[in-house]
Amino acid sequence: xxxxxxxxxxxxxxxxxxxxxxxxxxxxxxxxxxxxxxxxxxxxxxxxxxxxxxxxxxxxxxxxxxxxxxxxxxxxxxxxxxxxx
Amino acid sequence: xxxxxxxxxxxxxxxxxxxxxxxxxxxxxxxxxxxxxxxxxxxxxxxxxxxxxxxxxxxxxxxxxxxxxxxxxxxxxxxxxxxxxxxxxxxxxxxxxxxxxxxxxxxxxxxxxxxxxxxxxxxxxxxxxxxxxxxxxxxxxxxxxxxxxxxxxxxxxxxxxxxxxxxxxxxxxxxxxxxxxxxxxxxxxxxxxxxxxxxxxx
Amino acid sequence: xxxxxxxxxxxxxxxxxxxxxxxxxxxxxxxxxxxxxxxxxxxxxxxxxxxxxxxxxxxxxxxxxxxxxxxxxxxxxxxxxxxxxxxxxxxxxxxxxxxxxxxxxxxxxxxxxxxxxxxxxxxxxxxxxxxxxxxxxxxxxxxxxxxxxxxxxxxxxxxxxxxxxxxxxxxxxxxxxxxxxxxxxxxxxxxxxxxxxxxxxxxxxxxxxxxxxxxxxxxxxxxxxxxxxxxxx
Numbered sequence: 001x002x003x004x005x006x007x008x009x010x011x012x013x014x015x016x017x018x019x020x021x022x023x024x025x026x027x028x029x030x031x032x033x034x035x036x037x038x039x040x041x042x043x044x045x046x047x048x049x050x051x052x053x054x055x056x057x058x059x060x061x062x063x064x065x066x067x068x069x070x071x072x073x074x075x076x077x078x079x080x081x082x083x084x085x
Numbered sequence: 086x087x088x089x090x091x092x093x094x095x096x097x098x099x100x101x102x103x104x105x106x107x108x109x110x111x112x113x114x115x116x117x118x119x120x121x122x123x124x125x126x127x128x129x130x131x132x133x134x135x136x137x138x139x140x141x142x143x144x145x146x147x148x149x150x151x152x153x154x155x156x157x158x159x160x161x162x163x164x165x166x167x168x169x170x171x172x173x174x175x176x177x178x179x180x181x182x183x184x185x186x187x188x189x190x191x192x193x194x195x196x197x198x199x200x201x202x203x204x205x206x207x208x209x210x211x212x213x214x215x216x217x218x219x220x221x222x223x224x225x226x227x228x229x230x231x232x233x234x235x236x237x238x239x240x241x242x243x244x245x246x247x248x249x250x251x252x253x254x255x256x257x258x259x260x261x262x263x264x265x266x267x268x269x270x271x272x273x274x275x276x277x278x279x280x281x282x283x284x285x286x287x
Numbered sequence: 288x289x290x291x292x293x294x295x296x297x298x299x300x301x302x303x304x305x306x307x308x309x310x311x312x313x314x315x316x317x318x319x320x321x322x323x324x325x326x327x328x329x330x331x332x333x334x335x336x337x338x339x340x341x342x343x344x345x346x347x348x349x350x351x352x353x354x355x356x357x358x359x360x361x362x363x364x365x366x367x368x369x370x371x372x373x374x375x376x377x378x379x380x381x382x383x384x385x386x387x388x389x390x391x392x393x394x395x396x397x398x399x400x401x402x403x404x405x406x407x408x409x410x411x412x413x414x415x416x417x418x419x420x421x422x423x424x425x426x427x428x429x430x431x432x433x434x435x436x437x438x439x440x441x442x443x444x445x446x447x448x449x450x451x452x453x454x455x456x457x458x459x460x461x462x463x464x465x466x467x468x469x470x471x472x473x474x475x476x477x478x479x480x481x482x483x484x485x486x487x488x489x490x491x492x493x494x495x496x497x498x499x500x501x502x503x504x505x506x507x508x509x510x511x512x513x514x515x516x517x518x519x520x
Contacts, residue, residue: 009175013168020160023286024153036287043282047275054171054271056264061107064116068123075127075279082134083287114444114456121463121496128492132481216476223480227470227488234469 012053019046036083044076111265119272122235126276129231133224133283140220147221148284150214155205156285159198160277166194167274170243170267177263182254185247188263191270192243195236202233225284232273232280239273242266292512295363299508302360305353306501309393312349316342317400322422322485325478332418333411336404343404350397354390361386363508368442370517371452382438388431396424426484429471429493436465436500452516457507464500468493 023042026035048069052058057065109116137144169191176184206226209215216226246266251257314320318339323332336343365386368379403417443451443458471493474484481488511517 009168009171013164016164017161020157020164023282024157026286039282039286043279043286046278050167050271050275050278054167054274055268056108056110059108059110061109064107064109067120071120071123071127075130078127078131079134079283082131082138112455114454114459117456118459118463121460122466125467125492125496129488132487136481220480223477223482227473227482231470234466238466 009053012049016046016049033084037080040076040079040083044072047072110268112261115265115268119268122272122276126279129228130279130283133228136220136224143219144221147214147219147225148287150209150212151225151285152205152208153285155201156281159201159205160281162194162198162201163274163277166191166198167271169194170270174260174263174267177256177260180255184256184263185250185254188243188247192240192247195240195243195270198236199233199240202229228280228284232276235273235276239266239270242269292515292517295366295512295517296509298359298363298366299505299512301356302363302501302505305356305360308349308353308356312346312353312397316349317346318342319346319400322426322490323418324485325419325422325483327415329411329415333409333414336414336418337407340404340407343400347397347401347404350400351394354393354397357390357393358386360505361390364439364504366517367453367508367511368439371442371446378438378442382435382442385431385435385438389428389435392424392428396421399424422484423475426471426474426490429468432468432471432497433465436461436468440465453511454507457503460500460503464496467496 019042023039026038026042051068051072052065057068169187173184173187173191176182176187214222216222243266246263249256249258249262256263310320323335327335365379365383368382369376372379399417399421403414403421440458440461443453443461444455446452446455470482470489473482474489477483477486477489480486484490
């Protein structure tokens with residue numbers, strides 16, 4: 001069990017690093033609006049991964065998990081609107 | 086008492102208690118702090134986005150002056166530090182004495198974040214980009230500064246946790262302490278992920 | 288035991304009285320809530336004081352009075368902290384000394400509002416300087432507020448009893464409040480933007496957080512008094 005958990009965390013970390021590098025190189029991706037959206041969505045996808053996996057919220061009571069995910073979704077939405085409209 | 090019971094389940098199964106209601110990492114109270122901080126930072130992010138719309142040209146020119154590579158480096162440092170701390174929590178659960186090593190690794194990486202930040206600040210100041218240069222610089226220094234205060238507090242919390250290991254490298258007080266301080270450390274990582282995107286990438 | 292719990296209740300309620308008085312003094316009377324913009328010219332500030340003279344003078348009385356009435360409440364907090372810490376109580380003593388910085392400045396803020404409004408025939412720059420001092424006294428003592436909240440939080444979380452005297456979430460609440468009060472310390476650096484003394488992050492966020500903290504403290508302390516947490520050992 002513990003070995004599975006260990007490899008899972010490491011895999012999550014690798015995904016996070018990959019997502020970071022991808023958004024770092026995104027600036028020229030198909031126009032500024034697309035790039036902005038991609039960067040914001042990737043940032044909050046990373047936020048969800050850190051919360052669910054590293055903070056172990058996916059095992060937490062549903063209320064706590066959904067408060068966190070709701071926060072991430074609403075903040076991301078607000079920023080997407082403010083940056084793109 | 087409830088936390089104590091769930092600690093035992095998590096220690097025996099090696100993974101967070103799979104009760105029907107789920108397992109709260111650390112203790113309930115620390116989520117008051119984490120939730121409050123998330124709300125406050127949401128206000129920060131939105132304030133920044135509104136201000137950026139009002140002075141788009143100033144923000145875009147000034148953002149180009151930031152050292153993106155150092156920002157990326159610090160993001161990778163914090164992500165890896167979070168991984169170390171998460172591994173330390175998992176190791177404490179299975180009474181693996183390597184937990185202490187993982188935690189020290191996390192602390193060392195956290196400290197190097199502070200060092201990189203110090204270099205970044207001093208290079209910016211040497212180029213004449215200081216706190217009151219324009220509206221962007223205010224946000225840049227204040228947000229990263231407030232985040233840096235969080236990092237320093239988090240390092241203190243992690244060091245306190247590291248001092249609770251016994252000689253054999255086990256955590257006699259149970260897993261709640263390292264879970265709670267770990268959750269706080271991941272919060273710092275998470276906030277930096279958004280700050281990095283907002284200040285350096287967008 | 289009954290007499291002392293009545294005293295504790297009275298001291299705790301005194302916090303609510305003081306908070307209300309301060310708010311009434313600053314908002315409807317002096318009309319300094321939200322604060323005047325730091326960018327206003329000397330003439331604009333001076334005219335504001337001349338136009339609102341009576342309200343500011345009466346508000347000044349309420350603000351200075353409220354500053355004194357906060358202390359019974361803070362003493363009740365210290366009593367809880369002393370009970371938790373026991374005979375060796377360095378953190379409680381630190382708290383007792385630090386709160387003086389945070390709440391005596393409120394007295395002086397009221398005093399400088401009064402001094403600024405007292406002589407309408409004063410030259411404009413003098414009125415504005417007095418007003419600046421009042422606002423700095425009001426917003427800038429963020430560090431004593433931070434230290435005070437951290438001390439309270441650390442003591443509450445250090446409680447080793449099976450049934451803690453004050454709930455642990457209140458400890459974390461105090462730490463959170465302390466961190467969010469901190470941006471106030473930098474108001475001297477800015478005249479515009481979110482970190483100026485009327486800005487969203489140096490004024491509004493700490494003001495809201497302080498309001499939440501204050502009400503939850505009173506609520507949790509009254510609950511602890513009700514279940515006689517201070518009695519016995």
